[in-house]
Amino acid sequence: MQKSNFFKGLMACTAMVAVSESALASEWGSFDGVTIEAKLIGGQQYEGLYGRIADWEAATGAKVDIISKKSHFEIDKEIKSDMAAGTTDWCVGSNHSSFAPQYEGLYTDLNDLVPADVVAEFVQGNIGASTVGGELLMLPRAQFDVSVLYYLKSNYEDADKTAAFKAEYGYDLAVPETWEQVKDQSIFFADPPNFYGTQYAGKDEAIVGRFYEMVVAEGGNYLDETKKPIFNSDAGQRALQWFVDLYEAKAVPAGTTSYVWDDLGQGFASGTVALNLDWPGWAGFFNDPESSKAAGNVGVAVQPMGSVTRTGWSGHHGFSVTNDCANKEAAVSLVNFLTSEDSQLAESAGGSLPTRSAVWEANVAAAKAGDDAFRAEALAAFAEGAKYAFAVPPIPEWGESTNIVFPELQAAIVGDKTVKEALDDAAEAVDELMRESGYY
Template sequence: MRRRLLTVVFVLCFLLVPTMVFAQVANPDWWKKAAEPYKGVVIHGVSESTPPSKAIAEIAVPAFEELTGIKVELETTSWDEMYNKEIQDMQAGAGIYDFVYLEQDAVYSYMEQDWLTDLTPFVDNADLTEPDFDLPDFTSFIDYFKGKDGELYGIPFEAFLKTYIYRTDLFNDSDIQAAFKEKYGYDLAVPTTWEQYEDIAKFFTEYGKEKGIELYGHVAQAKTHPCLAYELCETIWPPWGVYNWGINLENMRTSVENGGTLNSDTAKEALGWYVDMLQYAPPGVRTYTWDEAAAVFGTGIIAQGFLYMENLGWLAHDPDRSVVIGKVAIDIPPAKPGVMEAAEAGEGYIGYYDGGAWGIPYCSKNKEAAWLFIQWCTRKEWQPEFAELATTVVRKSAFEDPIIDELNVAMGGYYTVMQEKGHLFAGCPPLPMQTPLNELYLQWISRAVAGEVSPEECLDNLAKEADELMEELGY
């Protein structure tokens, strides 16, 4: 009897979820009317299986289908498979997908190939755009999805930082603080220089060994995988003062002799530091991608590191996956002298502002229906709840919501950092060729990480080959 009752309650809850979302719709009549011509149409989309995409697939899709009668088939798959699927579709002009995930760093490639539909005419069409859509309400992250003449190719639905995360329980422990001060002569606090970061990493790794506990002062995504090259380009080099992947964006060359900074002394020093720091990470660090780096942090054996903040939601809330709930805080990364000033002046940046948008392929067969769904996922009144589900904010108005204040506490001040220091971070520079470039960077950097070549040899060869690749690709 009790089991039957529980089943009934479960089914009712399951049915209520879309209804609750439905209840939050500000203008349901408009949605019904706008979707009327497309009722029964099936639209197909593809995205990476990240928390935001999963929240959309599980919550937004059923509610949208119920309200509009438009059926949505959303595939959430691995990052590389998603790319292959959408690129092959757009390249062949097959029209399999009606909306696709546009990662910020990949959007330039798509724009260069004319694979995307300009959304500006849709925005201007009152029959298809909800009156409260409010484009200016989106944060400046939307600018990354604009073309040279201001045309709009993507509507952001996720945006997050890759930044510094640390364990407050360890940093605030009085015994640890005393031991640190005794050893290094200054207080244990959020590092502002790379030397301090290294001291803290070394301290916690040694502390773990001394106490016989599994604890490390650093984590990285050092597997032979595209994530390794991204980590250097996005997280390590910028706060050392090497921007834009070491590329001179005026002539698209990387080597110092051609005006780039990829094989500069600073880039070599930073790479050497990165490789050296792996000794303070868990033994398996060279098998970690971005997923494993976050997962290992969640097991509680890491004191500090740099993570993609899309993981912060489950790190701060999910007891099945995280033992560090209520024990983490977020801050900006350390920086070399002059970098912070350059970032404040808009001449540099200290870290990566990542995220993605929904775009409509040029070959989509149901562009209008897809546009309605994109608006649905990014509509204003759903954003605070979406932030709760997926740790992501793309609208300015969402920051004003009390839910965000509550989340900010649980997430160690992440939204404060995002709001107040977000301008110091930047997305990927406009590099339409970033995919093959990343592969080339990976080939050489992975060899340096494996000790096959020195950082100097690695970057000299990489810069030479990157310049050749740029020339070959017509840049």
């Protein structure tokens, strides 16, 4: 009798597995014997998702051969070399909204291959930033980036500081709502070389991105509709002056012009920086006692405003399918799978931000219902911050223009040029680039 029950149970389980597998197979298609070559971004925060690839392989019968896995900057160079050499017959590539416009002709328009109702399930701002010249070049994964303000809570709980700040600046010391307040508070909190008010990325695309969002927050823009540089406007000068003032006041570390994301993250985690505009990937790190001296003392608030709107330079990662791929149907199936609701739920469980509306809602609801107050606070800040998100100009020359602009921004910050001289020189050089590129 027992034996008979055991066999019945076993058969029922087998039937259930077969049904669920066939459901999976019907959802993702059947591609027996197909091998999809992929070039993916590597790094700890991105790897978790790749563990799910085995599920797609089991469901479809296809194989995924990851022929390259590198940091995004390395994979960008490799893809450019592939384009130069004409070796672009691999199928799926990691992509990023800031990089996508550069790869002209490499990736296929997913509007033709992904059903419109699936595309509609993503946050439309992310879909807009994934679209270049009307072509949807990638499907976004749960790696959306917009920066919010991390701060050390203890600075706002000290009665002496509060009173001293009020006496000096004439308004109450509270978590800053505007970038002018960030400047005041940064100068007030700074005690170099032991403690700094804030810090900012100081080179490469990083500083240009930060400058770009400050220009927008001040009511200006980087380029006009004809792609002519207009960042040397009054708004641009006000934006750059903010960086210069903080540097001159020694409210930021002297080496900030050589810092990029890792240096900034480690700096805030060392507990020696009061205010830090930073990305979502750092939230867990900042509040983890193993990695951060600031753990337990970290607050998260929506990013402050310029004189017109809030900052919100954003970007996101995604997956694209090459035009030269031999089996686009299978490649699109893989990309759909990696950006599906289940995949985004799994990936965003690690702390990254999703790009699907339903996953946003699920995460915010779960955080509210959970017992991790910090996670709920951070997620609420990012959900609010995402409302102000905007991507970089979708042109292939964005990266090259940042290489022209960042040394000029640095020149103003370290005092080699005035703000106006630096911005005028940068605008002149970007203008030449745009002319050479045939925009006007």
